[in-house]
Amino acid sequence: MRLMLQVRDGEAAAFEQLVLRYQTRLVNVLEHLVGNRDQAEDLTQEVFLRVYRARKHYRVEAKFSTWLFTIANNLASNALRSRQRRREVNLQPRDSGATSARPLDLIIQASSGQMPARQLDKAEMRDIVRMAVGELNERQRMAVLLSKFEGMSYADIAETMDLSPQAIKSLLSRARVNLREVLEPYFQHGRRPAAENGRNETSDFRE
């Protein structure tokens, strides 16, 4: 906050410090939110640009990280909505015979021919966790990322996402149950589940 007040008063060096302090955090949260590193970096730069342009309006009583991630959340939401609209325009006809499985299910299917008791390596686990997070809806994902990686309280997350603390409590609860359902077979034994115990393709995440 002190840094942001210095930025508000026109100190260029303070702005550089802000960028260095928050850039990695922003890029990582945005990457997991939008699912693309390049886009996450573009959005991060846009966040800093908006912070600079709005510097004179920064209020002392506002927590800087909440303000910062509110801007990030809005930009990410806009980006995801644009992507969704483009996807709707570019719809490909579905092959009725092919599976409509989610990416996570495809990973499971691809490995079903391998030895069922194979130990997962770190990279695989990371992919699985990333996919599981990607399967959450946008709001659940943002709440999870802010809680896990920014250590924000429910009140701060609520302010960032313009929701009530009770709504955040409900969002995080559903998100964590969804994640547990997906990841439980993996951490039970640190192994990929056997093919015959594979997940149901049509199971729906709780919204």
Next chain:
Amino acid sequence: MSDQAANADPSVEQQLVAYLDGELDAEASRQIEELLATDPRLREHLQCLDHTWELLSELDTSQVAEQFTHSTLEMVTSAAVEEAEHGRREAPRRRRRNWLLAGGGLAAAAVAGFLAVALLRPDPNRQLLRDLPVLEKLDQYREIDDLGFLRALRDEVLFAEEQSDGKQ
């Protein structure tokens, strides 16, 4: 391992997650702890939730490249330069606008002042109009010293043909 009881009750689920996140007050925490102490399935469920949460640490949290920082600062510097240029271009216009506003404000104040004085200052002509009936008969009234005497004359209705409106 699935805990149907906990899954079926969203409020318990929410309380468990909030408990893990340290968001419950003392009383709510105590209630959850009591539940956990008596229900092994709930304890197992809590452990699963916690373990899942820990797995999120597997997600990438890589540092950004130095080049990214440079390009971010360059971008913001360009925006700052553009802002300064815009401000310089706008300055004469702003000054003119400020002068016009000041002039307009002064004119408005002058008009308001004039109107206030005109409305609030006593009008000597109005005073004269009010006193006209007296002035018309001033010579006669000068002959009588006592106002009470005039009132008495009025009450005696000696001059009944003269009504208050002067009609005969």
